[in-house]
Amino acid sequence: MLKVIGMISGTSFDAIEALAVELELDGERLTADLLAHSSTPYPEELRAALAVMLPPAATTLEQVCRADAAIGQHFALAAEETATAAFGEPADVIASHGQTVFHWVVGSRAMNTLQLGQAAFIAELTGSTVVHDLRVRDIAAGGQGAPLASLIDVLLLADGAAHVRGVLNLGGIANVTIIAPGRAPIAFDTGPANALIDAAISWRTQGRETYDRDGVTAARGTVDEPLFRALMAEPYYQLTPPKSTGKELFHLEYLRRHIGDREIATGDLLATLTAVSAQTVATALGGYGVTEVVAAGGGTRNPALMDAIAQRMPRARIVTTDTYGVAEAAKEALAMAVIGFLTVHGLPGVVASCTGARRAVVLGSIVPGLKPLTLSAGARSPSRLVVRTPLFATTASERA
Ligand SMILES: Nc1ncnc2c1ncn2[C@@H]1O[C@H](COP(=O)(O)OP(=O)(O)O)[C@@H](O)[C@H]1O
Ligand SMILES: [Mg+2]
Incomplete structure (x- = not known):
């Protein structure tokens, strides 16, 4: 069993959704206990800074560099708070989608995709192993890099x-x-x-x-x-x-x-x-x-x-x-958590017929945490996900 945090801020850049979940792989069955979800809005300055950078605006590499740091730091805080609330200790794995700032497509072909939220800040603050850059390997394999939640x-x-x-x-x-x-x-x-x-x-x-x-x-x-x-x-x-x-x-x-x-x-x-x-x-x-x-x-x-x-x-x-059994606001964060879990086990995180990739690839890049992960040997790709502990609507305090 691994304690995992899945995180994403979608294209609306309204909030960082973080889900704490315990995931356990038993044969082809992946069991999920959903423990806590939080939705943390970006601070107003960061939201405003992003709003003026995003397409079709022109931007500078300095703005990109600054946003990458600020987003990474806010994801780090959200991860730490959610892990402490749910697990009382650091997560084993944090899977962070970050913030999409550009998804480059030409016709029906995806060429590249860029998510910001420097993962080193997340690993350094939390001590957890961080999996990030979750989309681009699928694009390298000829897929769209989306929709990952499929x-x-x-x-x-x-x-x-x-x-x-x-x-x-x-x-x-x-x-x-x-x-x-x-x-x-x-x-x-x-x-x-x-x-x-x-x-x-x-x-x-x-x-x-x-x-x-x-x-x-x-x-x-x-x-x-x-x-x-x-x-x-x-x-x-x-x-x-x-x-x-x-x-x-x-x-x-x-x-x-x-x-x-x-x-x-x-x-x-x-x-x-x-x-x-x-x-x-x-x-x-x-x-x-x-x-x-x-x-x-x-x-x-x-x-x-x-x-x-x-x-x-x-x-x-x-x-x-x-x-x-999955609160609608937490579904994409659950997808990230499951993908991060599969990645650290060396297992593919996509359905190739969904993203259009030539093959189902292992997604993401891994930033080491303070200690190596202990994984059970011989893990195989799951054929189903069973929500053993459901999580429904987000609590009012988390939404506030
Ligand atoms: N109470 C509401 N009424 C209308 N629209 C809402 C409400 N709550 C959320 N939304 C819409 O949902 C968007 C955020 O949804 P979300 O699933 O987080 O999208 P994304 O993944 O793009 O961030 C908001 O930008 C808003 O348009
Ligand atoms: Mg959102």
Whole structure:
């Protein structure tokens, strides 16, 4: 058994999600006891510094160097606090995704991807072995380096159910994993979930608000059909999977380019962007005959978005990952924890049919901790993930 912390800050760069989990591999069964989840927002200065660096902005290597340190240090603090709260001692392994600052794709091919959050700071503060740079090895093997969470989607839900399931993550970008009986699973980014919604709200409130809390702004507007059609003409939606995208494409300037010189009220703008996210997700899932949607990520807390998806998928049952024992806010952090655990055992951390890689590679780079890890010999790749101790909604104090 290893005590593991999985950590990620997604493209929304709203908070560092950290999950403390005990993982135990017994034959082909990986058992998880989920102990604690924390969600730590970046300090305002760091969030602001990132906001002015991210695409399409130009940036300097000095800014990159500084952000790499600050992100690494904040991840280190989050890891230490979460490990102390859950384990009362340092974790054996910390798997840190860091912060994606650029995901370089050309058409359907991923060329490279850059996550910041210098792992040396994490190893030095905590003394734990740190696994980081989790995406790029998959890209080197011809994959998208995304969606990485498809690994645990498959391990958790490929249980022989007779219907087609779609696991959906609604972060800045929306991604899906399609699990169908008798077929290799596939996964891909569908397009924006919150990326354009967040960009529009920050723009129209001059940065006072960073997201459409509870979907209230979208709920008071109606869809602007010309803008909806213009946005839906995005060529990315027509690419065949595997494919991945990011905020290099779906940013405020992209949105303003599509609006042109038309005037659109804020409520109508948000209703339109919510409809675009819902439509692209529903088209992607519907195309595979999905009848159960298992959703996670911050977008599940936006009723306007969830209602818009449900309207477009009237025959599907829509639940969150909480139904399977994993708090929706902690799912991606669990994926990182599982990948880090597999990496230190020398085991692959991807499903090749999901990322599109030529082979399932062992992911990441390892920074040594204060002492060597003691691992059980002869570990084999798991065929399923069993959540023995579930973890549901994050506690209010952690969210505050
Ligand atoms: N109560 C809420 N109402 C509406 N949107 C929300 C709410 N809570 C979170 N979100 C959305 O979820 C996003 C964060 O989701 P998250 O899963 O952390 O995405 P990422 O992985 O990109 O960081 C926020 O930027 C916001 O758009
Ligand atoms: Mg987030």
